[in-house]
Amino acid sequence: MSRISILGATGSIGKSALALIAEHPERFQVEALVAQSNAALLAEQAINAKAKIAVIADEAHFSVLQSALAGTGIEAAAGESAIAEAMARKADCVISAIVGAAGLKPTLAAIKAGSTIALANKECLVCAGDLLQQEAERHGVKILPVDSEHNALFQVFDAKAPQAIEKITLTASGGPFLHTQNLSAITPEQAVKHPNWQMGAKISVDSATLMNKGLEVIEAFYLFPVKREQIEVVIHPESIIHGLVHYVDGSVLAGLSHPNMMTPIAYALAYPQRISAPVKNLDLAAIGKLTFLEVDHAKFPALQLAYDALKTGGTATITLNAANEIAVQAFLEKRIGFLDITKIVAETLASIPSHAVSCLEDVFAADAAARALTLNLIGKNNGMAA
Numbered sequence: 001m002s003r004i005s006i007l008g009a010t011g012s013i014g015k016s017a018l019a020l021i022a023e024h025p026e027r028f029q030v031e032a033l034v035a036q037s038n039a040a041l042l043a044e045q046a047i048n049a050k051a052k053i054a055v056i057a058d059e060a061h062f063s064v065l066q067s068a069l070a071g072t073g074i075e076a077a078a079g080e081s082a083i084a085e086a087m088a089r090k091a092d093c094v095i096s097a098i099v100g101a102a103g104l105k106p107t108l109a110a111i112k113a114g115s116t117i118a119l120a121n122k123e124c125l126v127c128a129g130d131l132l133q134q135e136a137e138r139h140g141v142k143i144l145p146v147d148s149e150h151n152a153l154f155q156v157f158d159a160k161a162p163q164a165i166e167k168i169t170l171t172a173s174g175g176p177f178l179h180t181q182n183l184s185a186i187t188p189e190q191a192v193k194h195p196n197w198q199m200g201a202k203i204s205v206d207s208a209t210l211m212n213k214g215l216e217v218i219e220a221f222y223l224f225p226v227k228r229e230q231i232e233v234v235i236h237p238e239s240i241i242h243g244l245v246h247y248v249d250g251s252v253l254a255g256l257s258h259p260n261m262m263t264p265i266a267y268a269l270a271y272p273q274r275i276s277a278p279v280k281n282l283d284l285a286a287i288g289k290l291t292f293l294e295v296d297h298a299k300f301p302a303l304q305l306a307y308d309a310l311k312t313g314g315t316a317t318i319t320l321n322a323a324n325e326i327a328v329q330a331f332l333e334k335r336i337g338f339l340d341i342t343k344i345v346a347e348t349l350a351s352i353p354s355h356a357v358s359c360l361e362d363v364f365a366a367d368a369a370a371r372a373l374t375l376n377l378i379g380k381n382n383g384m385a386a
């Protein structure tokens with residue numbers, strides 16, 4: 001039996017993971033489930049999965065969780081320290097699927113306990129890629145990518161011959177506005193409707209601005225032994241090929257699957273074995289053709305911002321991520337427009353000089369400073385609009 005814990009159980013990735021786990025009851029046993037505020041769903045999931053403990057981050061929702069779990073034998077807990085305690089109990093695998101930099105501390109706690117990490121939460125690598133990898137190495141922990149592009153790359157990346165790798169390619173669907181000319185009046189409702197993937201609101205907006213691909217370039221940099229210049233992005237609207245590794249002899253290995261997160265989740269959960277996942281067979285003749293386009297950087301400047309932040313190094317990627325989280329939230333709350341998201345991230349990056357990061361405290365300080373500045377910029381922006 002493989003013991004699994006899920007950070008972000010009530011989200012899009014968390015729900016898919018639980019559905020997959022339910023298909024393999026002989027193989028997986030659920031330990032801890034963690035969410036932010038959706039206590040009713042968390043309790044229901046914990047009961048259905050026969051989890052040992054359910055933890056809600058926001059203590060205001062603890063009473064709902066506690067009463068829903070009364071008499072079930074499932075432990076209920078709340079707050080940041082309770083999440084850390086739940087992660088300190090070693091699992092065979094922890095699915096890290098909280099959205100945003102909030103996933104960093106719990107993921108580190110899971111690494112310190114020696115649990116394998118199935119990583120969906122790209123933001124924690126963007127903020128603390130070196131520190132996370134150092135901790136993983138120190139504790140002998142594997143980080144298995146769940147993000148579809150990185151999962152595909154992981155499957156075709158010959159780790160024994162990194163010098164034979166010329167470059168890697170991440171594909172991007174292009175999001176819902178690939179062919180939309182004027183992006184100024186885009187609403188949150190339009191932005192969260194992704195053509196190929198069903199995902200949480202934040203990553204859906206990131207896909208629409210292409211910031212998601214920027215975060216993924218940084219994620220790839222920390223997951224694979226490649227230089228920044230060796231990571232390229234190509235638009236592939238069908239989302240059938242997710243990642244490609246180009247070798248020096250001209251061979252190119254690609255990872256293909258339907259755009260369904262069940263596949264990468266199944267791969268990471270069963271690694272190094274394989275388990276069945278409830279996905280259709282890939283019928284190439286039915287798909288007919290696959291198309292590829294160059295990225296339009298003038299229309300989607302977020303991707304270049306991420307490449308530049310990676311080049312700058314130090315706190316720049318932390319600033320990029322924090323500014324983006326605040327700006328996306330403001331867009332979802334209709335306080336700024338769609339095009340303002342990337343503009344505000346660029347302004348925040350231009351206003352905060354990057355400096356070196358040597359410890360976790362540096363990460364949190366840079367994250368807090370960028371959030372404060374972005375909120376300030378949004379306030380000014382709203383003031384001007386009023």
Ligand code: NDP
Nearest residue numbers: 008010011012013035036037038057098102120121199200
């Ligand atoms: P969702 O918004 O659907 O879910 C987020 C989850 O995180 C929810 O369970 C939420 O709880 C929980 N959460 C949020 N903040 C906290 C916190 N401070 N403490 C504890 N739990 C918290 O996101 P997705 O599932 O779409 O994405 C999760 C991560 O996976 C992101 O980093 C995303 O980039 C990545 N990813 C997602 C993919 C997808 O297909 N969805 C694909 C590739 C990567 P609650 O419900 O209570 O708010």
Ligand code: MG
Nearest residue numbers: 147148149216
């Ligand atoms: Mg992805």
